[in-house]
Amino acid sequence: MGITKTPVLWTAGAPGAGKSTTAWGLYTRIVEAGGNVAYVDIDQLGLIGPPPGGGEAAHAIKAANLLRVLGILRSRGARQLVVSGIVDPENGVEPHFDGGDFDLTLIRLTCDRDELRSRFLGRGSPAAALPGLYAVADAYDRTGFGEAMDTTGQRHEETVVTGPTAVGKSTAAFSALRDLWAREMPVAYVDLAQLGFANPGPDPALEAANLAAVWRGYREAGAKRLIVVAREFLPEHRRVFEEVTVVHLDADAPTLTERVGRRAEGESALLAGDELRGVPPVVRDRVAARAVTEAARMRQARTDRVVLDTTGQEPAETAAALLAVVAQ
Incomplete structure (x- = not known):
């Protein structure tokens, strides 16, 4: 008797077509129903640079990392898998x-x-990027892979760096990453939270397994260094690496509260699982209070890390300080 295959539903399309929104909505509904489900944004599995471009090489890196991650999720009990992201418009993913x-x-x-x-x-x-957008959309329409779904008229909402909620980890780390790419340094990037969407959860061991698998894929593609963004870098995560530099971003309570507000107003990039975009003031206040508590607790953590106090800084200042550490 053969092994039962695990169902994977993958939403693809041009930027703005609703890939992540649709897939995340499906994932959350299955979670609410109690299903053993996991979600992966494939675009988070190809952040290696200098970027190989949008051609076959970039799609191959993402596909190889995706199969590693899906295999781990399946082995750890996920019975349904939801994927979103751009695929090769000429060859599809089949x-x-x-x-x-x-x-x-x-x-x-x-x-x-x-x-x-x-x-x-x-x-x-x-x-200026609109011609490229239309070219991608036209390529998808021309090849016609998968089952078409028209979303017109649908409403859409749209090194290891640690720190409390909204301290500015992702913004600073991605800015530093782009600077390193500009210097032709072969560096890859992982947002650890984006590797941990699985129900039931959270599971640090699952995050660590996915992190190890994706880092292996990036190394095979030529990466020499990796930047990881995480709220906390746990022992399970640390064991993935032989050598690691942990940079912890800190800030005082007024700064954290202000940054939570700016996140809620849509200042940062929208990623799957964002708990702040467009929330009412009562939720914003609750998240801000949690961030202040997290920061106080994290200050008491182990000392083998570099701590950057970002109090009162603009994003560019924090990014420059972080770059000075990771570029060494």
Whole structure:
């Protein structure tokens, strides 16, 4: 008797078509129903640089890392897997799943061009990038892979660096990453929270296993260094690396409270699981209080780390301070 394949539902399409929103909505509904489900944003599995571009090489890196992560999630009990992200418009993703342990359903999201333009610009993307956006959308329409779903008219919401909620970890780390790429340094990036969406959870051991698998994939693709962003870097995570530098970002209570407010107003990039974008003041206040408590607790943690006090700093100042550490 053969092994039962694990169902994978993958939403793909041009930027702004609704990939992440649709997939995250499905994931949360299955979680609420008590399902053993996991979610992966494939775009989080290809953050290696200098970037290989949008061609076949970039898609191959993402696909290889995705299969590693899905295998770990399956082995640890996930019975349903939800994936979102751009795929190779010429070849799709089916060749990577041929004969494997997964039963793939690929959903290609489409959207009226006027609405696609509005969504794309509305999230801060530059108008100069519109021709590239339309080229991707046209390529998907031309090849016609997967099952088409029109989202027009649907409403859409849109080194290890640690620290409390909203201290500025992701913003500073990604800025430093881009600077390192500009220097032609082969560096990859992982947001640890994006590797841990699985129900039931949270599970630090699962995060560590996925981190190890993705880092192995990045090394095979040529990366020499890795920047990891995490709220806390636990012993399970630390064991993934032979050598690691932990940079902890700190800030005082007024600064954390202000940054929580700015996050809630949409200042940072929107990622899956964002708990602040557009929330009411009562939720914002609760998250701010938690961030202040986290910061106080983390100050008492182990001392084998570099601590950067970001109190009162603008994002560019924090990024520069972080870059000075990771570029050594």
